[in-house]
Amino acid sequence: MFTLVYVSAAVTWFSDRELRALLAQCRLSNAQTGITGMLLYKDGNFMQALEGEERTVRALEARIAADRRHQGMVTLHSGTVPQRQFSDWTMGFYDLRAPAGDLPAGYTEFLDTPLRDEAFLPAPQRCMDLMHVFRRMN
Numbered sequence: 001m002f003t004l005v006y007v008s009a010a011v012t013w014f015s016d017r018e019l020r021a022l023l024a025q026c027r028l029s030n031a032q033t034g035i036t037g038m039l040l041y042k043d044g045n046f047m048q049a050l051e052g053e054e055r056t057v058r059a060l061e062a063r064i065a066a067d068r069r070h071q072g073m074v075t076l077h078s079g080t081v082p083q084r085q086f087s088d089w090t091m092g093f094y095d096l097r098a099p100a101g102d103l104p105a106g107y108t109e110f111l112d113t114p115l116r117d118e119a120f121l122p123a124p125q126r127c128m129d130l131m132h133v134f135r136r137m138n
């Protein structure tokens with residue numbers, strides 16, 4: 001099983017409706033191609049974990065990179081994993097624009113961290129830590 005995590009910046013901030021439309025598109029397509037993962041959105045930035053067959057994940061990475069709704073995609077982490085980490089989600093999702101009172105334990109460490117490459121490149125493993133905070137929450 002192959003996984004990767006990237007960050008990117010929306011060209012214009014997504015409305016609730018646009019986020020819902022994006023997710024519906026992701027889930028439908030991922031269910032067909034055997035992709036699972038998690039998408040976080042915060043202040044115009046995305047962080048997404050994708051997992052599946054390496055060829056399929058790489059092909060999707062290229063398609064997503066070409067998507068004009070966002071830019072500046074930087075892959076922070078990639079590699080093989082013994083099993084799926086997000087097996088229950090064709091695409092889990094959290095919108096962190098307005099943190100509510102029910103944030104998961106462990107999130108506070110990331111509360112003031114923008115979902116941007118410069119925040120994670122010094123220690124890329126932190127992007128997996130953040131993804132796992134939300135995996136436990138679902």
Ligand SMILES: Cc1cc2nc3c(=O)[nH]c(=O)nc-3n(C[C@H](O)[C@H](O)[C@H](O)COP(=O)(O)O)c2cc1C
Nearest residue numbers: 025026029030046048060063064065067069070091
């Ligand atoms: C932040 C972001 C995340 C995306 N995640 C996925 C995804 O998980 N699966 C997917 O099929 N498309 C995803 N897309 C949509 C793809 O970029 C693309 O629009 C879609 O795969 C259709 O590609 P096509 O028009 O080349 O067929 C995402 C787009 C954005 C902006």
